[in-house]
Structure formats: structure tokens, C-alpha cells
Amino acid sequence: MASLDDLKKRISSVKSTQKITKAMKMVAAAKLRRAQESAEKGRPYSEKMNNVILNLSNGISDKENAPKLLSGTGQEKTHLCVVMTSDRGLCGGFNSNIIKKAKSYFLKILDEGKELKIITVGSKGNDQLKRVYGDKIIENISFKESKNANYFDADKVGRMVIEKFEAGEFDVCTIFYNKFKNVITQIPQAQQIIPLNNEGEESSSEESYEFEPDEDEILSNLLPKNISTQIFKAMLENSASEQGSRMSAMDNATRNAGEMVDKLTIEYNRSRQAAITKELIEIISGAESL
Amino acid sequence: MSEEFKVEIVNPEKSFLVKDDVSEVVVPAFEGEMGILKDHISIISFLKPGIIKISSKTGDENYYVEDGIVEFKNNNLSILTSTIFNLADIDKSKQQDLLKQAEEEANKTDINDQSKYLADQKVEVLKTLN
Numbered sequence: 001m002a003s004l005d006d007l008k009k010r011i012s013s014v015k016s017t018q019k020i021t022k023a024m025k026m027v028a029a030a031k032l033r034r035a036q037e038s039a040e041k042g043r044p045y046s047e048k049m050n051n052v053i054l055n056l057s058n059g060i061s062d063k064e065n066a067p068k069l070l071s072g073t074g075q076e077k078t079h080l081c082v083v084m085t086s087d088r089g090l091c092g093g094f095n096s097n098i099i100k101k102a103k104s105y106f107l108k109i110l111d112e113g114k115e116l117k118i119i120t121v122g123s124k125g126n127d128q129l130k131r132v133y134g135d136k137i138i139e140n141i142s143f144k145e146s147k148n149a150n151y152f153d154a155d156k157v158g159r160m161v162i163e164k165f166e167a168g169e170f171d172v173c174t175i176f177y178n179k180f181k182n183v184i185t186q187i188p189q190a191q192q193i194i195p196l197n198n199e200g201e202e203s204s205s206e207e208s209y210e211f212e213p214d215e216d217e218i219l220s221n222l223l224p225k226n227i228s229t230q231i232f233k234a235m236l237e238n239s240a241s242e243q244g245s246r247m248s249a250m251d252n253a254t255r256n257a258g259e260m261v262d263k264l265t266i267e268y269n270r271s272r273q274a275a276i277t278k279e280l281i282e283i284i285s286g287a288e289s290l
Numbered sequence: 291m292s293e294e295f296k297v298e299i300v301n302p303e304k305s306f307l308v309k310d311d312v313s314e315v316v317v318p319a320f321e322g323e324m325g326i327l328k329d330h331i332s333i334i335s336f337l338k339p340g341i342i343k344i345s346s347k348t349g350d351e352n353y354y355v356e357d358g359i360v361e362f363k364n365n366n367l368s369i370l371t372s373t374i375f376n377l378a379d380i381d382k383s384k385q386q387d388l389l390k391q392a393e394e395e396a397n398k399t400d401i402n403d404q405s406k407y408l409a410d411q412k413v414e415v416l417k418t419l420n
Contacts, residue, residue, distance in 0.1 A: 041304035048300060048368050052334060052361050151302040151372055209363075212335040213321055221320075221336050222359060225372070232302050 004275070007268040011261060018257035024090065025250035032183070032243035038148065039180060039236040046233040049226055053196070055209060056219055067216065069162075069223040072195030073171045078115040080170035080194075081105065082161065084177040084234055085125030086242045087144045092249030094178060094186065094242055095124045101188035102176045106133065117170055121157060121235075149235040151228070158228030165194055177234035178241035184248050186241040193230050196223070295328045295365040297344060299353070301374055307353075309346060315367055316343040317360050318415075332363045337371065339392075339412040352377040354419070356412060380419070389416040 002010070057070060083102045085095045102125075109116050119139040120126040126140045139160065143153045161173060173194035178186040211218055296310040315326045318340025337358040344351045358371030375384075395401075396409035 038303065042302055044298075044305050045300045045302050045370060048361070048370055049359075052359060052370075056334065154302075155372070208332070209361075210331050210333040212319060212324075212333060217320075218334060218336055218359075225357075225359075228372075229302060 002267075002271075004268065004271060007264060007271065011264045011268065014257050014260050014264065018254055018261065021250045021253040021257060025247055025254060028091075028243045028247040028250060032240065032247055034148070035236070035240040035243050036180070039240045042233060042236045046229050049222075049229050053219075053222060053226055056211075056215055056222065057196070067220045067223055069165070069194055069227070070196050070219065073168075076114065076171050078117060078170040078172075079109050080117045080119065080161070080164065080173045082119045082121060082157070082173065082175040082231070083125045083129065084175060084231075084238050085120070085122035085128075086238070087123050087142055088242075089124060090249065091242050091246035092252075094245035095122075095128065097186070097188045098176050098178055099125060099128045101190060102129075103132075105174070105176075105190055106136075119157075119161070149232070149239045151232050154232030154235050155228045157231050158224065161194070161227060161231075162224050170194075175231060175234050177238045178245075180237050180240040180244060183244040186245055189234075189237075191230065191234070193227055196226070293328050294346070295367065297367040297369070299342075299369045299371065299374065301371055306371075306374055309344065311348075312344055312346045312367075314343075314345040316341075317369070318342065318355070319360065326362055326367060328365055330362050334359070334361050336360070337369075338408055339415050341377070341415065342369065342374075354380065354415070357408075377419070385416060385419050389413065392416055 057066070081102060083098060085098055089095070106116055106118075116133075116136050118129065118133055118137045119141065120129060120137060121141045121143075123140075123142045123144070126137065126142075130137060141157060141160075143149075146153055164170060165173065172192065174190050174192045176188065176190055179189045181187055293313055294311045297307070297312045297315055298305065298309075299307040313327070317324050317326065317335075318337055319335045320338050321335075323340070324335065337355055337360060339356045340354075342353040342355055344353070354375045354377055355369075355371045356373035358369055358374075361368045361370075380388075392409060392412040396406065396413050398409075401409070
């Protein structure tokens with residue numbers, strides 16, 4: 001059995017760990033509120049964008065000559081996956097969930113004999129993926145310096161994806177991120193952004209629009225922007241999810257630490273009592289033998 | 291009958307401006323400036339760098355945009371843009387900064403015609419702000 005001194009050290013160490021996890025939880029809660037706010041504020045933009053594109057693509061007359069970003073290259077040989085994770089750890093299953101989702105998708109693609117290319121956004125995802133898929137990762141981006149998700153970062157990623165698409169490096173692009181549902185639930189998502197997959201969605205209006213200049217030109221201008229917007233949306237959702245996930249993970253950790261402190265304290269008190277009893281017995285039996 | 295309609299400007303971060311007592315909006319559409327009044331036909335167009343002018347009872351407001359999409363439907367005007375500033379908030383130094391950036395962009399040689407055209411537009415508009 002551990003000595004009294006050891007137990008004491010254990011207790012104080014667990015207590016200081018608890019302090020850290022508690023502080024992290026508070027910080028995460030504060031950041032979560034901000035992240036959630038900006039995720040909500042960012043929603044109108046991506047929704048409106050989606051709407052406009054939907055209206056446009058329904059109105060397009062010549063489907064054959066539609067921009068490639070909308071209709072695809074006509075084949076599905078090379079898949080590009082953009083895996084978006086956080087730059088920091090200690091956030092529960094946040095990163096692992098995305099990676100798990102992404103890996104199962106990778107397996108499916110490789111099984112079908114297609115080519116796979118990966119872009120990782122966020123260093124944690126890169127760390128986890130480079131062991132197995134190191135040779136498939138073509139780009140690794142990290143926004144450690146930027147405090148909050150901002151549109152310029154998303155635009156950078158978006159431009160890179162489009163550049164690669166125009167260079168013919170891939171046919172299909174999918175982004176992986178965590179969708180923020182609430183503090184305890186985040187759902188890993190795989191969303192195909194190239195070619196744009198909006199079949200099954202109903203147009204919000206039957207009304208016909210006037211276009212200036214023509215549909216094709218607007219579409220070819222709009223689609224690249226939409227890519228950046230979708231990536232930005234994913235980044236916002238991700239940052240809200242990260243904070244939510246961290247908050248609940250740290251809440252659990254704090255509770256576990258509390259339980260552990262209780263258990264250790266009981267053990268400490270018991271062994272202290274045992275030592276006292278032992279000493280008493282020794283004294284009494286010593287006195288008796290006289 | 292009122293001649294007012296609703297305008298909403300959103301950028302990726304937030305809803306930038308919502309106003310529902312607007313009488314006229316002039317936007318720098320790609321093929322030239324376009325004035326929008328109430329009961330305009332539904333239209334989708336995109337913007338080049340320029341000034342958005344919003345007229346309402348409370349006076350005129352001017353905004354500088356670098357790009358964007360406009361959608362007008364059922365007397366609702368939505369403007370989606372990634373870069374927008376209220377002209378009242380742009381001071382001399384800010385304007386110079388933007389101008390410098392734009393000029394750098396316009397002087398690049400490895401860009402295609404359309405981005406070149408847009409960058410030139412940007413420089414021109416910023417110069418007129420003086």
C-alpha cells in the first residue's frame with residue numbers, strides 16, 4: 001500500500017490537474033459562445049449563396065456546357081478530400097471523429113481503385129493521418145496564428161482547391177468537418193463541394209429571374225465564391241464544435257478528477273487511521289507486557 | 291402607396307446591414323451601374339468594385355464594395371459581398387492602404403484579363419474617393 005506521503009502527493013497533483021481542466025472548461029465555454037454566435041451570423045450568407053446558385057442552376061438552359069465546377073469533369077477518377085480539424089488537442093473525440101469518418105471514406109475510394117489526394121487543414125488531422133496516408137497528403141494548412149475563423153483563411157483554401165481543380169488534379173472534392181448540433185453532440189460530416197451536388201433540393205421559388213450578364217457568366221463567377229463560402233461555413237461549424245467538444249471533455253475530466261480526489265482522500269484517511277491504531281496497539285501491548 | 295423596399299447586405303461573417311425603408315439602391319453591377327427601385331423585376335447579377343448607394347428617408351448612405359452578388363426578388367434586395375466598407379468609416383489612410391493593395395494587384399502580370407479588369411476598376415474607384 002502506498003505510504004501516507006505518496007497519497008498526499010497524489011491528491012495534490014490530481015487537485016492541480018482539476019484546476020487546469022476547470023479553467024480550460026471555462027475558457028472553452030466563453031469561446032464557444034463567441035464561436036456559436038459567429039456560426040449563426042455566418043449562416044445567412046451561405047444560405048443565400050446556396051439559394052442563388054440553386055435558382056441559377058435550375059434556370060440554366062444548356063446543361064452540357066455548364067461550368068465544370070457545377071457539372072463535374074465527367075469522370076470520377078481522382079478524389080480530393082479536404083479534412084478539417086483543429087490545431088489544438090484536449091477536445092475529446094472531436095478530431096478522432098472526423099478522422100474516423102474520413103478514413104472510412106478513404107478506404108471506400110481506395111477499394112474502388114480510385115486515386116486519393118488529401119489536403120489537411122489543422123495540424124491535429126495531419127498528425128493523425130500522416131502515419132497511414134502520409135504519401136497521399138499533398139498539402140497541409142494550419143491557421144494557428146488566426147484567433148478566429150475568418151473568411152480570408154477560408155478563401156485561401158478555396159482558391160487552392162479551385163487552382164488544383166482547374167489544373168485537372170482531381171475530379172471530385174469532398175470536405176470533412178464536424179457539424180455543430182449542440183454542446184454535447186457534434187456530427188462529423190462529409191460534404192461534396194465539387195461537383196456541386198444539389199440534386200433533390202427543391203428550388204425555393206418558381207419565379208424566373210432576369211440575369212445580367214447571362215447565366216453562364218454569373219455561374220462561373222459565383223461557383224468559385226461558393227467553394228470558399230462552403231469551406232468558411234465548415235470552418236465556423238468546426239470551431240464551434242471544437243469548443244463545444246472541449247467544454248464537455250473538460251467538464252468530464254473535472255468531474256473525474258473530483259471523484260478521484262474523494263477516493264484518494266478516503267484512502268488517505270483510512271491509512272492514517274490505521275497507522276494511529278497500529279501505534280496505539282503497540283503502546284498498549286508494550287504497557288501490558290510490563 | 292409607399293415606394294419603399296427592403297435591402298439586406300450580408301458578408302460571410304455577419305449580416306452587415308438590414309434596412310426596410312429604402313427608396314432606391316444603386317449598385318455597381320458588372321455591366322454598369324444599375325439603379326433599383328421598388329417592383330423591379332427579379333434579377334440576379336454580380337458586382338464589380340464600386341460604390342453602393344442606398345437612399346432612404348433618413349438620407350443617403352454609401353458603401354464601397356470589392357465584389358459581390360445581388361439578388362432582387364419580391365421587393366427584397368440581397369447583396370452578398372466579401373469585402374464592404376461604409377464610406378463614412380474610410381479615412382484617408384485606410385483609403386491609401388486599399389489603393390496601394392489594389393495597385394499592386396493591378397500591376398501583377400500573371401493574372402488573367404478578368405481579374406486584371408477588376409483590379410483596374412478597384413484602383414479607379416479608390417482614386418475617385420479622394
